[in-house]
Structures are given as structure tokens and as C-alpha cells.
Amino acid sequence: MAGREPLSVVVITYNNADTLDRCLREVDWVEDLVVLDSGSDDDTVAIARQHGARVETHPFDDYGPQKQRAIDMARHDWVLNLDADEILSPGTREVIERALVAPDVAGYRLPRRERMFWGVQHRHSHRNGHLRLFDRRRGGMNDVEVHAAVEVDGPVRTLREADFVNDGDADIATRVDKINRYSSGMVAHKLRRRQRFTGVRMVLYPPVFFLRQYLFKRYFLSGWAGFVASVTGAFYVFLKYAKLYEARRNARAHDDGQRRE
Structure with missing residues (x-):
């Protein structure tokens, strides 16, 4: 033009x-x-x-x-x-x-x-x-x-x-592999932000995310593919906070071990 x-x-x-x-x-x-x-x-x-x-x-x-x-x-x-x-x-x-x-x-x-x-x-x-x-x-x-x-x-x-x-995730296995990599990659970022209430977020945010995607963002219009996408998205959210919780727990255990030494 x-x-x-x-x-x-x-x-x-x-x-x-x-x-x-x-x-x-x-x-x-x-x-x-x-x-x-x-x-x-x-x-x-x-x-x-x-x-x-x-x-x-x-x-x-x-x-x-x-x-x-x-x-x-x-x-x-x-x-x-x-x-x-x-x-x-x-x-x-x-x-x-x-x-x-x-x-x-x-x-x-x-x-x-x-x-x-x-x-x-x-x-x-x-x-x-x-x-x-x-x-x-x-x-x-x-x-x-x-x-x-x-x-x-x-x-x-x-x-x-x-x-x-x-046009990325052609099958569920590819999506799950990506979710695992991405959730691990986000741990360092969230540790720097010192995000609080990790356990509460791990419990409450995944179902909220699913409902937001499937109902409010109308993923149900895509049939079963939209349902699976909403579930795997909620799983990604769960993994982010589960891995953050694990990283903090391991860091505390390491610090406690050093103090006992």
C-alpha cells in the first residue's frame, strides 16, 4: 500500500x-x-x-x-x-x-x-x-x-x-512436553518476584483458569479440543506453582542443613 x-x-x-x-x-x-x-x-x-x-x-x-x-x-x-x-x-x-x-x-x-x-x-x-x-x-x-x-x-x-x-501443538503429547519445559523455566522468574501464597495459588488458580478458558473465553465452541486445551492450560498453571513451592521447600531445607553444620 x-x-x-x-x-x-x-x-x-x-x-x-x-x-x-x-x-x-x-x-x-x-x-x-x-x-x-x-x-x-x-x-x-x-x-x-x-x-x-x-x-x-x-x-x-x-x-x-x-x-x-x-x-x-x-x-x-x-x-x-x-x-x-x-x-x-x-x-x-x-x-x-x-x-x-x-x-x-x-x-x-x-x-x-x-x-x-x-x-x-x-x-x-x-x-x-x-x-x-x-x-x-x-x-x-x-x-x-x-x-x-x-x-x-x-x-x-x-x-x-x-x-x-x-500452528504449534499438533498433538497432546507435544503440548504436555512444552508445559513441562515452560513451567520449569518460569520458576526462576517467580522466585525473583517473591510471589506469595504459593500453596493457595496452586490449589485455587487451576480450576479458576479452567472455568475462565472453557466458559468465559468460550473455548467450548471448539468442542473436545477446547476442553482438552482448557484442562492442559490449567495443568500448566498447577505445575508453575507446584514447582515454585518445591523450589522454595528445597531452598529452605538446604539452608537448614547448612545452619546445622
């Missing part, structure tokens, strides 16, 4: 050959496409180059720093930050292009629909907005473990007509 801000898309990759082609195919209209790879040994890099991406390689240390490196590689101030398993829905290009004509905010949230195992989240269920389109002069990645995200200095607007799909 004439008169809009030029746009860079940044993607970090590691063995994402199964999803990367679909991801990049929906953003082949942008002026600058950056792929920062972590040493893939499948066809990831070849697929990126087929789409005209500028491909660089850097060892992966953590999600936030790796994403920030990709953002720093961008040629333009406005950046669309995508994961290799995220795909813009039809019509989202036009919404983004209109938003980039004389933008008066620091960034835009895009609603995201999740893959729910054998299906995709229903369009009429609640879609969480994620800050993915932003002016990199006014922000970048934060330092939260596992769930690092973009933060900007300035107003943010949600592009409600836009949409993108996270």
Missing part, C-alpha cells in the same frame, strides 16, 4: 521446516524479511532463502535475547515479530498495511488463535491480543524467562480485524 511505513518481519528458527514455509508465504509482501537461525539441521534455512529472507545464524541462549538480535537486524523501524509456527490469517495483511499509514501509536496488538491439537481455536472464542507489530525505536524484548515479549514506551492499539494462528 502506497504511503505506509516500510515493514520488517523477524523470525527466529530452529528445525522449523514443518511450519516455516506457511509462515513466510503469508508475509512475502513485506520489504524486509529476517530469519535468525540457531543451527538447524533440517531444511529450515533453505526454505527461508527460497522466500528471499536474509538469513543469519547465532547460537540460541534464550528466547528474549535471540528475538532481540533478530529485531536489531531489521532494516526498518516498524517490525512484525512472528514465531516460525505462526501464520497470518487471510485479510490481516490489509489491516496491517492500513495501520502503518501514518501510525500514531508505538505498537499494535494482533489477536492470536491457537492450534488446538486436531483443530484451530474457534473464531468466536476469545482471542488473546499479542504486541507483535511495533516501532523498534520505542521498545524491544523484555527479559522474562520463557515468556519474553515485546514492550514499548507509548500507546498500543489492538487490530481487532486482524488475526494470526499459532
Whole structure:
């Protein structure tokens, strides 16, 4: 679209050959496409180059720093930050292009629909907005473990007509493996925040989370896939606080042992 801000898309990759082609195919209209790879040994890099991406390689240390490196590689101030398993829905290009004509905010949230195992989240269920389109002069990645995200200095607007799909968890086993890794990764962050009432949260928050997802966010519209997604989400919440409780208990036991010595 004439008169809009030029746009860079940044993607970090590691063995994402199964999803990367679909991801990049929906953003082949942008002026600058950056792929920062972590040493893939499948066809990831070849697929990126087929789409005209500028491909660089850097060892992966953590999600936030790796994403920030990709953002720093961008040629333009406005950046669309995508994961290799995220795909813009039809019509989202036009919404983004209109938003980039004389933008008066620091960034835009895009609603995201999740893959729910054998299906995709229903369009009429609640879609969480994620800050993915932003002016990199006014922000970048934060330092939260596992769930690092973009933060900007300035107003943010949600592009409600836009949409993108996270095409990640194709089966329950994959989801459970990810839940185990992510919940372990969040322990250090929560220890630093000194979050209180861990036991109460471990007991009460999982059922509250399930009801919020399944009923109030209308995951029931996705049938049994929505039910399973709500249950596994509640399990993730339980594991976060259970592992935090365990870490604190182990730390106290260690301190008591040292004092007895």
C-alpha cells in the first residue's frame, strides 16, 4: 500500500521446516524479511532463502535475547515479530498495511488463535491480543524467562480485524512436553518476584483458569479440543506453582542443613 511505513518481519528458527514455509508465504509482501537461525539441521534455512529472507545464524541462549538480535537486524523501524509456527490469517495483511499509514501509536496488538491439537481455536472464542507489530525505536524484548515479549514506551492499539494462528501443538503429547519445559523455566522468574501464597495459588488458580478458558473465553465452541486445551492450560498453571513451592521447600531445607553444620 502506497504511503505506509516500510515493514520488517523477524523470525527466529530452529528445525522449523514443518511450519516455516506457511509462515513466510503469508508475509512475502513485506520489504524486509529476517530469519535468525540457531543451527538447524533440517531444511529450515533453505526454505527461508527460497522466500528471499536474509538469513543469519547465532547460537540460541534464550528466547528474549535471540528475538532481540533478530529485531536489531531489521532494516526498518516498524517490525512484525512472528514465531516460525505462526501464520497470518487471510485479510490481516490489509489491516496491517492500513495501520502503518501514518501510525500514531508505538505498537499494535494482533489477536492470536491457537492450534488446538486436531483443530484451530474457534473464531468466536476469545482471542488473546499479542504486541507483535511495533516501532523498534520505542521498545524491544523484555527479559522474562520463557515468556519474553515485546514492550514499548507509548500507546498500543489492538487490530481487532486482524488475526494470526499459532500452528504449534499438533498433538497432546507435544503440548504436555512444552508445559513441562515452560513451567520449569518460569520458576526462576517467580522466585525473583517473591510471589506469595504459593500453596493457595496452586490449589485455587487451576480450576479458576479452567472455568475462565472453557466458559468465559468460550473455548467450548471448539468442542473436545477446547476442553482438552482448557484442562492442559490449567495443568500448566498447577505445575508453575507446584514447582515454585518445591523450589522454595528445597531452598529452605538446604539452608537448614547448612545452619546445622
